[in-house]
Amino acid sequence: MKHLNKLFVAMLMLAGLSSQAQDSNNPWALTFGVNAVDTRVSAASKLEDQLSQYFNANDNWNILPSVSFVNLSKHVGGNFSFGVTGSINKLTRYVLPRVGEGPYTVVNPGDINYYAVDGVINYSLMSLIKSKKIDPSIHVGGGYTWLGEESSAGTLNGGLGLTYWFSETVGLSVRSTYKQSFEDIREDMPSHMQHFAGLTFKFGGSDKDGDGIYDKDDACPEVAGLKQFNGCPDTDADGIEDSKDACPEVAGPAEFNGCPDTDGDGIADNVDACPEVAGLKAFNGCPDTDGDGVQDKDDKCKDVKGPKENAGCPWPDRDGDKVFDKDDRCPDVAGTVANNGCPEVTEEAIKRLNDYAKTILFDSGKATFKQQTYPVLQAIVAILKEYPNSNFSIEGHTDSDGKDATNQKLSEDRAAAVKNFLIENGIASSRLTSAGFGESKPIDTNKTKAGKANNRRVEVKLVK
Structure with a gap:
């Protein structure tokens, strides 16, 4: 056992025991504090005697007034964690079995050094009581204990623990463990209780973007974000x-x-x-001020x-007749x-x-006009110009004097003469036809x- 102290100090630096609820966010936990060893359970012959002096620290507990244990544990899934502990103590109080019905005797066994290394499987009950602060637990495990340089034995362990979490990662832990010795001679390695009290620190969780959400739960681990969005950002703080x-950089509903709708048009x-x-949706948000279906820019x-x-x-509609110029065959009338x-x-x-036509006078037997006829012809021109889209037929007639053929030709020539005068005075030729009917x-x-x-007459007829 000469080098046991050096070995034990090294183990204290590397080992620990879980007594708190760890999780996948911070899978590791380090606990350090003081421990107390109570040998009464070995001396008592009855269960009620083992527990009757449970809190009698003044008479039964062996405590070093310094940091005397270090625990290191890791969350392994669900409510379970596994860890190891290294602890040291000094036995100055040893409870002897009583004789008959006499009292238990507490003696100093000689300031025996106590060393222990234990492995423990811990189960947290925190989720069952639905608390975020109070964390009760149960644990089982086993370990090895040395008393002085001569006695050592393996133990089977089990017990209860409680941690109060001041924050997500810092808590105060207490734990009591019953250690059943495997040594046949109980005086060499008695079964005993070991109590622990210390501060616990959880660690190991990664939060690269520093937003308080661990990377494993952070949907955007490289960019700081919000908890309600699983760690993803809402740059414009619009709730999206x-x-x-x-x-993403301008707030909107x-x-x-x-996106915002600056002009309030619903787009x-x-x-x-x-x-x-x-504006209007049909025009991608652009206006149509007069509502004619043509957006303003066009x-x-x-x-x-x-x-x-x-x-x-x-x-x-230049002439105001309610027929647009593009469709108006007479846009100016x-x-x-x-x-x-x-x-x-x-x-x-x-x-x-026709009243005017009846007054057209020709030279006798000819197709030429008498001088007084020209004002009459001009009056006819004026009337035809009032109806620029209408077509007319000029018809010539004679009396029965003379030969039929002569009368036929004379009527045709006189009708043609009127037609030609009208054309020469501004009536489109396409609007006029002429015919002679002689004496018929x-x-x-x-x-x-x-x-x-x-x-002997000229008639003007509308061609429909």
Whole structure:
């Protein structure tokens, strides 16, 4: 046993015993403090005698007034941990078995050095009582104990412990362990109780980003984050973690995946083509001030409704007849929708034309006009110009004097002469046709001078 003290000191530096609830966050625990050895259990013959003097530290406990044990343990899963302890003490009080019904005698066995190395499996009851501070436990194990330089034996151990955690990693631990000796001669290595009290420090957990969440539970171990997001950050503090935030550096509501809606149009800024001005979803958040379906940036008349085909401007209607110029065949003359924007020829207008036509005078037997006829022709021109989209037929007629062939040709020539005058004075040739009917369509008798005068005529008819 000469070198046992040196060996024991080395073991104290490396070994320990678990008496607290460790976990996977901080799997290691170091406990150090004082221990007390009580030999009464070996001297007592009855169980009630073993426990009756349990707290009689003044008479039965052997205590060194210094750090006398060191424990090191590791969490192994669930509520279990495993550890080893090294402890030293000095036996100055040894309880002898009593004789008969006499008292127990406490003697000094000679200041015997006490050394022990024990391994323990510890089971925490903390989760069962649902406490975050108070941690009761039970433990079993075994070890080896030396008394002085002559006596040593293995022991089978079991007991109870309690730790009060001041914080997540620091606690005050107490534990009592019953050590059943395997030595046949109990005086050489008696079964005994060993009590421990000390401070416990848990360690070994890694938190690289320093956010208070251990790496093993941290979904973002390299970046400081929040507990509610498993250690991931919420840079803009809008309650949405960055990985799910479409705008992680600008606060915004959850309905827009963390992006703001600056203009309040219900479209998040990150998908809003006009984030500073309220607009419509159909235009990616850009406005349509006049509501004509053409967004302002493409609308040349953004304050007045107009069709897309005209860049958002209304179609012009110069003559104000409610037929747009693009569809108006007579854009400068008011007309009707039914007649494509052109005025419709009324019966009154036809009557006026024919009233004028009846007064057209030709040189006798010729297709030339008498001088007083030109104002009449100009009046006809003026009426036709009122209806620029209407077509007309000029028809010539004669009386029955002379040969039929001559009369036919004369009627055709006179109708053509009127047509040509109208064309020369601004009426489109495409709008006019002419025809002669000779003496075939009289409107009066050819037996009187007045009747013949009526039959010699020019008529203007609307071509529909």
